[in-house]
Amino acid sequence: MSAQSAKNADLTTVIGLEVHVQLETDTKIFCGCPTEPTDEPNTQTCPVCLGLPGALPVLNEAAVEAAVKVGKAIDADIPEETRFHRKNYFYPDLPKNFQITQYDEPVCADGELEISVGGERRTVGIRRAHLEEDPGSLQHVGGNIDNADYTLVNYNRAGTPLMEIVTKPDFREPEETRAFLEKLEEVLEYLGVFDASRDGSLRIDANLSLVPSDEVDDDGSIGTDVLDSANRTEVKNISSHKGAETALQYEEGRQKDLMRRGKAVEQETRHFNETHGSTVSMRSKEEEKDYRYFEEADLPPLQVSHWKDEISIPELPDARRERFQDEYGLSDEAASKLTSTKQVADFYEDVASEYDADLAATWVADELLGELNYRDMAVTDVEGRLDEVKRLVELVAADDITAKNAKEVVLRGMLDDGDAPDDIVEREDLGKTDADAVAAAVAEAIEENPDAVADYEDGDDGAINFLVGQVMGKTGGSADPGTVNQKLRAALDE
Amino acid sequence: MSDDIFITRETVEGADDGPLADTTVAVKDNISTEGVRTTCGSEMLADYVPPYDATVVSRLKEAGATIVGKTNMDEFGMGTTTETSAFGATENPVAPGHVPGGSSGGSAAAVAAGEADVALGSDTGGSIRCPAAFCGVAGIKPTYGVVSRYGLVAYANSLEQIGPLAPTVEEAAALLDVIAGPDPKDATTRDPERSAPYVDAADGDVDGMTVGVPTELVDGADEGVLETFEDALDDLRAQGVEVVDVSLESVEYAVQAYYVIAMSEASSNLARFDGVRYGNSGGYDGNWNEVFGEAREEGFGAEVKRRVLLGTYALSAGYHDKYYKQAQNARAWVKQDFDEAFADVDVLASPTMPVPPMALGESLSDPLTMYLADANTVPVNLADLPAVSVPAGETDGLPVGMQFVAPAFDEATAIRAASALD
Ligand SMILES: [Zn+2]
Secondary structure: OOOOOHHHHHEEEEEEEEEEOOOOEEEEOOOHHHHHHHHOHHHHHOOOOOOOOOOOOOOOOHHHHHHHHHHHHHEEOOOOOEEEEEEEHHHHHOOEEEEEEEOOOOEEEEEEEEEEOOEEEEEEEEEEEEEEOOOOEEEEOOOOOOOOOOOEEEEOOOOEEEEEEEEOOOOHHHHHHHHHHHHHHHHHHHHHHOOOOOOOOOEEEEEEEEHHHHHHHOOEEHHHHHHHHHOEEEEEEEOOOOHHHHHHHHHHHHHHHHHHHHOOOOOEEEEOOOOOOOOEEEOOOOOOOOOEEEOOOOOEEEEEOOOHHOOOOOOHHHHHHHHHHHHHHHOOOHHHHOOHHHHHHHHHHHHHOOOOOOHHHHHHHHHHHHHHHOOOOOHHHHHHHHHHHHHHHHHOOOOOHHHHHHHHHHHHHHHHOOHHHHHHHOOOOOOOOOOOHHHHHHHHHHHHHHHHHHHHHHHOHHHHHHHHHHHHHOOOOOOOOOHHHHHHHHHOOO | OOOOOEEEEEEEOOOOOHHHHHHHHEOOOOOEEEEEOOOOOOOOOOOOOOOOOOHHHHHHHHHHOOOEEEEOOOHHHHHOOOOOOOOOOOOOOOOEEEEOOOOHHHHHHHHOOOOEEEEEEEEEEOOOOHHHHHHHEEEOOOOOOOOOOOOEEEOOOOOOOEEEEOOOOHHHHHHHHHHHHOOOOOEEEEOOOOOOOHHHOOOOOOOOOOEEHHHHHHHOOHHHHHHHHHHHHHHHHHOOEEEEOOOHHHHHHHHHHHHHEEEEEEEEOOOOOOOOOOOOOOOOOHHHHHHHHHHHHHOOOOHHHHHHHHHHHOOOOOOHHHHHHHHHHHHHHHHHHHHHHHOOOEEEEEOOOOOOEEOOOOOOOOOHHHHHHOOOOOHHOOOOOEEEEEEEEEEEEEEEEEEOOOOOOOOHHHHHHHHOOO
């Protein structure tokens, strides 16, 4: 039975991803131009990235170093030697009308990445990851590339190092791709080779096909002949994790619908329309692209096998999560939250080194991340103010303010109004009454309420609550009720 | 009668002093000169003014040279006669009515006519040695990696090198000393150990040297050329050289392999000339793809189109293995053949060109004959080796050049052998 005639109930979705990430290096991959984005078009260019006649590429080894870091992080094979090829095709954003990329000798091959979907951990195979140069960018005025009045070309982006990461067709649900992309981005950020906040730093092509479920082996693998016989669509123009999930959900539904109606899925390239959350067929005049790959003779092969040993990478999220559980006695959930980004994890360790690890976990994982999440903010939005958050934890740890006030008044005030914690404490008069004041209030309450004292001494434990209330009243509510309770009992039991 | 030598005449003064102070240099028009248009002999680049200097041009300026102009050449280096230039042919100054050879015909003619003391050319498959031979001057094609290609507009980037042309081997070697050496802007440059300047090797001291003559590069050559070549060998024998026959079986495939590789690389190197920034970009109808096609149709000459199309074909799916990969295998074999030959001899000698200079207009309509004239020069590019062409005499009043090929990075040996004929 072919996939085309199968009933939907018998179909398994097969998805693979090609993820392009811009590697964060100071300069471009084949010249010395800066990679920092700028609004002035065509200002960060030189003969090399403009592809001027006679200019030659020289490999920026920092890009290779970043690629080897990624290779180590995904446990990929780093070959003895890596080299570059030319991918030949005409397109107005390509300065040379060919792209320098890697073909049969990529810098990383055969890696994997562990992801967590619905609390279950799974491994996604990574076929290869290679380096290439980013093209320039186009601005079509008055239409799209086929009917614009004119098109402006900006070469600032041309030559930004890109890494293309190609997964095996290991995804079975669109949701899984989102988990993968989140994890990948997290790892890349941990490695310090990627800046998610940069516009266009992540671009995704996804392919999806449906195969008969009875062709799926018990271990979940699918034979290449089965995959080859299923018609695949490739979805381009995806630029976010959410977008990947949406595009693939749409595509999965569209293909199932076609099959339900007995129609064939066409093997084609489709364009993701982010606004509508749908995919549309691209004009398929170039059915089978022939890129005429051949060696880039201007770049000699690079020996990289020894780089793997020489380049070290920081502790990665999975290892750090496990260490947080062991070292700080955190739950899996708390440890996962605290290792979600390197910045959060670093901040947590900074706080935990000075204050109680549990208190630090509560304040970083629950209070700070919770309040940020509620405001649709991320740690990156307050990265300049982490010292203030730490000061807030210090105030709580020193018992200078109540936890309740710290969260509800100080932290929220910090995030909403941008004030410093000490200013809020002073302005709102949140400073906890000091021990002497509490002791004085306790003495006063005992002296002023002989009846209640007598009831307590007669064994009426409820009387203590009345006295606590009196002390709280005298201290304007700033004292800690538990402490007051203790102090009253101590005084009365003397 | 030298109006046809330069595409652009423009004087650029170098530093006040240096080894080339008081020396005038003509520069082939595919070598980028800041502020001076660099056309590659093509309509496509008729208005292109580079914003930067090629590394060799910077080195000329630092050495105090005076650049006198940009010389005519076959369009993008694709030719053996300088007749494919969009700016017209150049007449051979020492053999009127004949071509100066190519593709660096303007540079050789400039030296032969005394328009410049020395010149720079580029050699992809013989483009320095052929015009040197045809114009009766000396020319050096360095080992791949000895001279920076930064700023040399690429035709076939795995094969070509910039090199000097001069009245004598000694002067050519002195110019090579100025332009050679590693360049951080060209990742393929090397820094070979050199005990002395190249010019020191031009001492003509060949006593005791063994010169191998590859029979495959002599068989089939023009009779007059062979006579001149044999006379030159006798001259060398008289100076103490031992001449032995050697065999390079692989060179039978060299011309085919060379053209497949050169055209394949050319199809990619010339892709950037699409009318957006070079050539005519306006006035066409259709989408960008059609506009690119129109601009290329209009901007390129027939020989360039022929080579770009053949190269595209050779790299295409289904043909890549049959042509491009086979050609790479042949290239490896040619290299190996030369290596083996150098186990027994110090240097190899052959006529530079198997024929004397063709009459103007004679070969333009017959590309295959033109390609076969490169039989003796292209194996050297396939093997990345250094070679020198030196005037060996004349046949019927037409210059004949003799080529000396040495092991990789051993320019000195080829220069020494050739200088014995200076
Ligand atoms: Zn640049």
